[in-house]
Amino acid sequence: MHSELEAERERLQAQRRRDLDKLKAESEEELNAERKRLQERKEEQLASLKLEVRQYEKDSAVHLEELDVDSSRCFSCPPLCYMTMGSSGLHKGSTERHPHSLAFPQHRVFAVMGMRQVLRDFVATLDPTYVLPTRKAVKAMAEAKYQQEKEKAKAEVLKVPAVSLTADMWTSLNMDAYLKFPQAHTAENLACVKSSLMEEWGIKSKVTCLVTDGASACGKNLKLRHAVCIAHTLNLVVKKALELTPVLSTIRTKARKLVGYFRSSTTANEKLDLVQEHMRKPKKKLIQEVETRWNSTFQMLERVAELGEPVGAALAALQTDIPALTSDDYNNICACLSILSFS
Structure with a gap:
């Protein structure tokens, strides 16, 4: 009895091994077939892409003069790198072959086509029946629209x-x-x-x-x-008054240096942001005065007064020779702002 059980066990194990070998062979065949199918599909796509490139070169005439543009930007190259629109894949004004012309055919499609052909294809996808106007046609339409609106404005003015x-x-x-x-x-x-x-x-x-x-x-x-102009005259009066008031003139100079320091130093700017965050205040930037911009002095002093506490804390943590504004300076700034804002 024992010998019969051993024989049956060996038979079953042998049958299991044969089934496993058969399943493995079938899986290997299916895997090889799938690999072959994917490789063939990849080769077909590559061949189709190459045909597409050649077709674009043929249809677009692939030359700058015919496309009526000065240059075509290569999207994967530095800003100063441009391609000619010819099929040789050369840099404009250079004898070196474009680095992407062979390695990335899909990139070369965009580089060779030029932006105008890309736009044509995009519009054709949206509406195949729409015909893009030429540059001259767009210019003529813009000029005609300008003249039309100008005549309307003239008619209104004449009334x-x-x-x-x-x-x-x-x-x-x-x-x-x-x-x-x-x-x-x-x-x-x-x-x-x-x-x-x-x-x-x-x-x-x-x-x-x-x-x-x-x-x-x-x-x-x-x-x-x-x-x-009354507004311009008022602006000149305020500027002259600030210049002729020694205390305000000194505060204005100190404020300009303070704002310039925080706007030119990334370390100081980051410190100011961090201090405002710790104080649970909204992050705001200092505003620099611009000589030719009206109200810029007011806006600079207003922001300096608003960020007085965070700016003082940030300056204390930074190693700098920039002088901080004193309490008297802030009091004078607030008094000046109340006058300038007509409050």
Whole structure:
């Protein structure tokens, strides 16, 4: 009996081994088949992508002059790295081959196509029936819309009985002129341009007053009543009063140095943020005064007074020679702010 049980056990074990070997062989075959299928699919996708690249090169004519752009930015390269639109994959003005032209075909598609072709494909995906207008067509439409709106504005202006003008040669913070005025800013040149604009808009006989910032050249030779901007004059009065008050002038100088230190030092700025966080106060930044910006002195002093406690604590923790504002300084600042805010 014992020998029969042993024989049956050995038979079952042998059968189990055969089943396991068979299952392993089948799994290996299925795995190899799946690997082969994935490899074939990968090769098909790569071949399709290569065909797509060649088709884009053919359809887009792949040349800057034909695309009417100066250069095409390579999105994966540094800002100064540009590609020509040819199929050679060369840097513009260089004999070195573009590093991404072969390694990443999908990247090269975008580099070769140019932004205009990318936009065409995007719009075609949204609406295949829509035809993008050319650059010249867009320019013509913009000019036509400008003339249309200008005529509407002229018609509205012609209905009014009187017109008051304001004039200033505005510039940006970088001193770039908003309106190009190639001539010298003399009274004669300014008057000539203003007279021409009034003629163009048909209001020369309707202008009753010209408001300027106080520059004498702005209103001369036009035979118009000249008024100085009250807001600009008030700003000049406040600035002059601050300069002529020794205590406020000293506080203003100290505040500028204090704000400049915290705005130029990342360590000081981080310390100020940390102190405000520990004091459970909202994180705010100091505001620097800008000479040409109205109210900037008020805003600087107001923020300095608001952050007086956090700024004092931050300065105490930092190793710096920047002098802190005293209690008398803060009292004077508060008194000055109450006057400037008309409270």
